[in-house]
Amino acid sequence: MDWAGDQLRQIEATRRQRLDESAPKMDDSKASTLLENFHPDFKGLERLVQVGPQAGKLKCLSEIAELLEADSPLPAVFEPSPTLETDVLVVGGGGAGLAAALTLQNSGLQVTVATKLRIGDANTLMAEGGIQAAVGSNDSPRRHYADTVVGGHGKNVPELVRLLVEEARPAIDWLTQLGVHFGRTEKGYELKPGGGTSTPRVLSCQDVTGLEIMRVLRDAVFHGPAQLLEGHSAVELCDDGEGRVTGAVLWNSEAKELVTVSARAVLLATGGSGQLRLQGFATSNHLGATGDGLVLAWRQGCSLVHLDSFQYHPTGSVFPEAIAGQLVTESARSMGAQLLNAEGKRFIDELSYRDRVAAAIIREVSEGRGVTTPAGRQGVWLDTPLIDKRQGEGTLARQFPGMIHRFKKYGIDPSTQPLLVYPTLHYQNGGVAIDQEARTEREGLWAAGEVTGGLHGTNRLMGNSLLDIIVFGRRAGESIISNIKDRGPVTLSALSRFRKERETVSGLSQQKAPQLYPTVSGMKFELKQAPLEKPGDDSFSQQGSAGGSSFEPPDPFSAR
């Protein structure tokens, strides 16, 4: 980082003096102004969605609105004809989906987990900081509740939060019994503070907590009876024509064929949408996070809540360019790393709420106190060497092996050099409305994890998403066991209704959704071209028994 030599020397020179300095304080009214002026949620780029269950009522970013209004990639002539029957179809192979699959494994119900990528390829894996649970001596689920609600600006659905915090201890016990290692001391679990926790409450496995949890859940599922369909993206949900969800159409990306599944219960556990890269932000999310679940539920008539709110994690990496957007865990701040602007000055309490910290960083940059990287990105300093100064030499290397490893490749050692950071699109705060049993408004359809909305209000606390997927994934599994119905007919009547509604609105974009992959990746939904039934027949031909059909009309000039 020779290009930033002067600033690095200045940061170095003031480090000792800053060590015992108290954090800049901000009262709530100032914080509101900060959010309104600088948080990306308040830029006024929202518009009303024109098609679907909350048409004319739901306000969200135009990028999301376009996705919700978009037509299905399914060919107009496609008729669903199930080739796979299962009791429970879990859509999504991340933390929430697998927690549900494990909960269902002794129920006698046949479980099928369909996932776009591989089992375990999910944001869960990438969670670094930890998981919240009120296990400390001065703590209680009520205090956890209060912190969560204040963090979420009071907009959280109270009953969902209560369930989350009360089920936290059983969730930790369950994970421990599966073999998850959480950091321990002689007295109990090692607890870290997080932004907005009033007492240390975050359990962790160094800075690879999500990786540890996902590894264990995945291994446990591999040893269980669930049928696993990797490389199978859900492109549409099916219903019985009377408002009950009865299956899904999946796209097998390897065979490039459509597969229709009949299920007695469907769990939507498709995760978030960071790869939509809203407002041009970089993202910390995995390849598959393209908001598919929102689209699927929307077409079935499910309400979406708090979809005007996204979490921009304050500390995404901006240098080196190759890993721009990748997460630098909040734990770095909870262990003492400070944020500094280009003048070397602190400008926010590093352990304030994520939305405030992100807004403060954006303010520093937009008011000219940011640092510009050689690639033209802007950010502020995260003074990570303070961690060892405060907690003892070697702490950073011991507690943050993931961070050390990632930056070492580029010749940066966070224990001696500060990092450059800027907010990165991290979490979809809102989503599909659910009740305390993880049921959506449609019979037969459950939802759990990041795809849902209401739990976190309009700002999520660190460590509450790993808890969310475990608590609500398990809850969805239990609820399915008690509420599952007999098999119903599998139709696309909700989609037909949606398509008819689209015809009444003019000026809609030609985009197709769910989009399945980030636009920038150039990866596509593309069905295998079916051979023609007989020469000269230019109609669509059914593709085997899977009920698929060719996606594009045959090229009329191909014979020339």
Added chain:
Amino acid sequence: MKNNPETKTVQITVAGKPMEAREGQTIVHALWQAGMASEVMTGCLGGVCGACTVSVRYPDGRKGGTELACLHQVEEGMQVFPFPVDPIPTKPPVKEPDAAKLREAYPTLDRCTKCESCTYACPMDIPVMDSVLRMQKGEVEQVAQDFTTCIHCGLCRAVCEDKVEPHQMGMWVRRSLGQSLPNMTPQEEPEGEAEREWGYLMEGTLEQRLERARQFRTQESLNSLEDSKE
């Protein structure tokens, strides 16, 4: 950074196909830009899922090796070869793991000839071979620690001539040991106080509930909140 990635381009090959890339890009992003995303399987884009395993070769005779395409930067003349690793079944964990139980689950443990290929192959810098030797001696605590950052990409297994499965054994040791640890969550407190606090926190309008939550979070309980008001 000396070179501006906006301007300088490099030539690389992926699976023998030539392509142009911007200096400073990862292999994955270069593939995206070239419209060749499907050449290498991709997952998390953050170096933790192990999907995008490749091997690379440099034109100047430097030692190449296995890498994660989502973290590895392109450079002039680099040759990239997709190196997908198929997962293989794991063995279920057991309580109180030791060397004998590990040998029973993974009989190829003792076939290690100390060639160190696994350590070279590991994209997470885990001292894999040393840890396999620790497994042979039953030093399970240290093994569990060695494999903390294992992304289960399977490269260590894929390059092993002796069919040792280090990542599987590391996982087995971690899970087995983890399952043997006691739960340390505290017992629930008496019901009455909790219900009173829930009533206080959950009733009223949004503004009232938010204000109560603000006050409550700085106290340990409703009692101490009431005391502090008096």
